[in-house]
Every structure is written in C-alpha cells, then in structure tokens.
Amino acid sequence: MKRIDVYFLLLACILLVCGATLGIVMGAREDFQLVPVHAHLNLAGWASLALFGLTYRAYPEIGATSLARYHFIVSGVASVLLPIGIGLAVLRNSPALAIASSILWLLGVLMFLIQLVRLLRTRAA
Template identity: 40%
Template structure:
C-alpha cells in the first residue's frame, strides 16, 4: 500500500480545510475556532505530511505489520482532535470528551510510528 500517498493526500485536504476555515474566520471576524484551525493545520497538515514524507524516504516502514493500523489511527485522530475542539468551542456545554480521546489516539499513533521507525529503519541491518 502507498502510505506516503495516503498520508500526503490526506494532509493536503486538511491544509485546504484549514485554510478555508481561516479565510472564513477572517471574513466573518469571528475567531472562535482559532484553536481548531491551528490544530487542523498542525496535526492534519504538518504531522500527516511528515508521516507521508517519512514513508517516502523509508519505504520499509510500509512493510511493518503496524503500518495500516498506524495510518488509520493517525488520520482519524489527527482529524478528530481539531473537530472535537470545534465542537467543544461551539457547544453550550463545552464537552471536551472527543478532544481527550482524540489526543490520546494522536499520541498512540505517534508511538506506533516511532516503534515502526526503530524496528524497520533505525535497527535494520544494512543489506
């Protein structure tokens, strides 16, 4: 599977949505969603693009049995976190439940990526 393309395509979509949200806030002069906008650009665009570029630089990462799980978890979590922030900021009760669980999932996806990198790249025997 081409994890590099999956991550980078998803990152580009996050960038587009983040930019659109930023433009909307600028036009409307309502900056309530700034934290969600920032997290979408940093988590969605930067983090997912970095994962994609790492997969491109080190194709052995895609051979890991964890690669699919890490990819799905990273994409869902890195989108759910800013979405949860937006819901929390817009709702009357400001429930942070989605933000909390998505944040933990972001960390788990990163830990899985680190494990994959160490096993498949850093500790790999030179051929």
Template identity: 45%
Template sequence: MRRIDLGFLILATATLLVGVGMGVWMGLTHNFHFAPVHAHLNLLGWTSLAIFGLCYRAYPALAGSRLALPHFALAAGGAILFPAGIALSISDITMEVAKLGALLWALAVLLFLVALVRLVLAGRAKADAGTARALAA
C-alpha cells in the same frame, strides 16, 4: 507495495484545504473563536500527516512495515477527531471527542516512533551482518 505515503499526503492536503477555508472564513468574518481548531487542522492534519507521508516515501521499508496501516488509521482518526473535538469543546457541547482524538493522536505518534526504532535496529542488524561477512572473508 502499498502506497501509504500517498494516503498520508492526500489526507494531509484535504485537512489543509479545510484549515485554509477556516482561516479565510475567520479572516472575512473577524471571528477567531475557532482559531485553535484551525491551528490543529493545520498542525496535525497538514504538517504532521504530510511529514509522515514523506517519511514513508523516503523509507520504503518503513512503508512495508506491518505497523504502517495501523499508524495511518490512528493518525487519520486523531487528525480528524481532535480538531473536531476542540470545536465541540469550544461550543460547550462535549469534551469527549477531543479526548478521544488526542488519545488516538498520541498512540499514532507512539506507533510511528516504534516503527522508526524498529527500522533503525533492523538497518543496524543488516550493517552488522555485512561487516561480519566482510571481516570473515
């Protein structure tokens, strides 16, 4: 069984470290120009990725889904590119990286929703089959 949960948690902790480092730097320098980058690193990177990892840990069938790895790839790309793109946008370099990161993130969230709905429907189908067997007995 692949440990997608640990992949999410390791990446979440790495983004937390970068976000905390940015927060410390902003506090020490009193330069809060990149506060949106800090916020997105903590929200997408730490919070959302950690919640995804904990969900995969809590529901092993979800981790075994063929959607788990594409979800991780999209979420990882989005969680890294979106804050980086915001920094590039704030610096008046380009907005394209932020757009790509936002798109990857949105696709990751949509894929996670699809995986959750499939998990619920599969569980409901198993429960219905078990009820039908019990009634037939």
C-alpha cells in the same frame, strides 16, 4: 501497505484545504473563536501527516509493514476527530471527543516512534 506515503499526503492535503478554508472564513467574519480548530487542522492534520507521509517515502521498508497500515488508520482518524472535538469543546463546552481523540493521536505518534526504532534496528543489522 502500498503507497502509504501518498495516502498520508492525500489526507494531509484534504485537512490543509479544510484548515485554510476555515482560516479564510474566520478572517472574513472577523470571528477568531475557532483558531484552535484551524491550528490543529493545519498542524496535527497537514503538517504532521505530511511529515509521516514523507518519512514513509524516504524509508519505504517501514511502509511495507502491517504497523504502517494501523498507523495510518489511527493517525488519520485522530487527525480528523481532534479538530472536530476541539470545535465541540469551544462551541458546546463538551470536551469528551477532544480528550479521546488527543489520546488516539498520541497513540499514532507512538506507533510512528516504533517504526523509527525498527528502522534503526534494520539498518544497523
């Protein structure tokens, strides 16, 4: 997938805007009930997706694979759904989406692990 690094960074930055906005709102209202949503927007969203993007930038050969596209879809969808799921768990005591999206999120990490192993093999050959 072309420019997969930029797609990852773009989505990461969108989630950072959401996370930072939520942080400001929480601070202004002095209501910290949604701290876990804020933390996951910023860490599972911004920090992790940005690191994936920068890795694809550093090693463009793994960005050209079809696994890279599926990795972006899985990690991207999971990073959006996970904070929503955590919010539903906190506010409505309904954890189903948080559970499902956390498994999807882990699947994205496993795809990234496969990419890194592939990279090692390509570079060793």
